[in-house]
Amino acid sequence: MSSKVTFAFDNNPLGVYQSGQVISGTAELITDRPKTIRSIFITLNGYAETRWQETEERVGEDGKTTKSLVTHTTTEVYYSLDQYVYGQSAGSQLELPKGKYVFPFRTTIPPNAPTSFNGTHGQVKHEVTLTIDRAVRYNNTFKQCFTVILPHDLNKRQEYAEPLKRIEEKSFWWGSIFGGNKPMVMDVSTSYSAYVPGQKINFHLVMDNQSDVQCQDVKVRLLKNVSYRANSSGTKEQLKVTESRVADKHCGEVLKHNKARFDEFLVVPPTTPTSQGERDPIRVTYTLRFIAKTFRLHGGGDLVVDFPLTIGTVPISGSASDKGPGHTDKSQANGNSYEGSPNFQEDVSEEQFESNTFKARYPVYPFDGKPGVASNGTNGSSNTPSLYPRAEGTHPVAPAPFTPNPVSPIGPKTAPYPVHPPGTHKSPPYPTNPPVAPASAPGGNFEVLGFSIPPGYQPTPSAPAGAPTAGIGWK
Known part of the structure; x- marks a missing residue:
């Protein structure tokens, strides 16, 4: 050594x-x-x-x-x-x-x-x-x-402050055997269409199961979709797309001929922000998926509702007061409604490229339901908090x-x-x-700036146990 x-x-x-x-x-x-x-x-x-x-x-x-x-x-x-x-x-x-x-x-x-x-x-x-x-x-x-x-400041695009809302229904051949063919209907809505890590995705879901098929479970998933591009062949661009689950929620079952309402939330974990470049070699996007799980025997498959969701690095102004769809007074939003300075936590994903074990850290906001103040020390004079020095x-x-x-x-x-x-x-x-x-x-x-041993210089302490070394060590 x-x-x-x-x-x-x-x-x-x-x-x-x-x-x-x-x-x-x-x-x-x-x-x-x-x-x-x-x-x-x-x-x-x-x-x-x-x-x-x-x-x-x-x-x-x-x-x-x-x-x-x-x-x-x-x-x-x-x-x-x-x-x-x-x-x-x-x-x-x-x-x-x-x-x-x-x-x-x-x-x-x-x-x-x-x-x-x-x-x-x-x-x-x-x-x-x-x-x-x-x-x-x-x-x-x-x-x-x-x-x-x-x-990625979510306040720069007005559409991010708009809610997600959709009604979908599905019929099953199982019910037609017994002389009925009523559908399973899912009504879903959220407060916004973009969020930041640490924030709750509050959603309102009504499941009206008029069918003769039992809904085993209503699941909510946040999925990360990654598109990898390559052009080494010289003929045409190649594309590889993967999908992974970064957050999951189980709401419960809904029996046939029954109706249930779920006012729940899904917390966004530390994860990569949505990509902003259209032609980047690696692009990250997200899907918020609602699934009404049924038995395969009943035919027709599950009832699924997908929404494109954006993950940013600066939260929507006023989103700290979000209590769910229909409960947020967006007219009261102002430039001071931030949640304070974020902390930086390692990516929850376990994926890695070849031998790279480094985990990037992303900003996670301490949402606690209480409006915060601008974290740049300007007493609200700026609408954007300072994430970094x-x-x-x-x-x-x-x-x-x-x-x-x-x-x-x-x-x-x-x-x-x-x-x-x-x-x-x-x-x-x-x-x-x-x-x-x-x-x-x-x-x-x-x-x-030159090299030498500054007066009184002390060696840098060793990294904590378990911290990634990224190739640092004795040679």
Whole structure:
């Protein structure tokens, strides 16, 4: 065991950021023996990746059909910024003395960087990486994922405040055998068509079972639908769609020739917000499904009512007072009816893309039925609560004292990859904030502020037991 790296984010122990926000922190490298290396560089990047395999049948020239396993994949890079902090790209061999090194890093996340996601066939990943480029042996690479959330304010679209309402009925052939064919009727409504994690989806449901078929159970489910896109084949775009249950409610049975009313709720768990981009490689949508479960023997299947539902990151103004359909006075909604600052909890989904065990954290509001106040400290002067530390309201972190490298001075901004010419940066595929001079407010290009051991610096405490290491550890 020769090297260990611990990453720490400034004033953000959970590592949760909003798109467009400044991210800064330190990478602490401890090595217990000298190393022969070429350089050390730090990278911050964000990208989407999808991959899955399918069996396809193809007809050969001889007319015979053969089956083959085809891999569909795609990758989209949103940003990738790197900086050499010890030595130079493709430089001569250096000796890294044993000891502790602290490398501060800082950059601005692009304003439309997508929300972190980890699923069965793909991921949206944001991470900081420290790489030790070794002259003879394999490189040492240390990574730490962090969560990025693209804000989704539900107050920006009026239709989100509209209720969901529908009446559906279903007839069964079982009743026609005995001379009757009356339907099973379900009347469903909710207060809104969009919610945030931590919020109750209050619903009103009337089941009028006029049929001769018993309803075994009335179920309510919140389903997450994920669409994965791939274009690796070069011929046409491939699509893979999955559906998973993130919340469930059992209301009870309704006997034949009976009528029942249910005023219940379903709590939205920590889960990925609804995607806002139409052509993203990974898109997340939600369905709120009401099911009247029947015996298969009776024919016709279950009575099902589906609603498209939106999950956001900022709740609808006034939604804290929601008591269910028909009980919320939306005319009393105002910009102060928020539930306070959210906490950030790990995604409830157990899905993961290949070896990625990182769980993103999403904002969860402490809904308790009591209207809150705007959480940005402005006494209601803003209609949007501050979910994350604002860059303009954060005091700049004092840079660590810089000690020049006695072996090799820090080289110019170059990239470690052949596709990235020396002296340039890899550009994201969309406009970002223009570079800002080092003396101005945080933002712009990626900066490494030097390295040294600041006076009185203490090693970063180890992560709590059970916390994901994201590849951090001894090499």
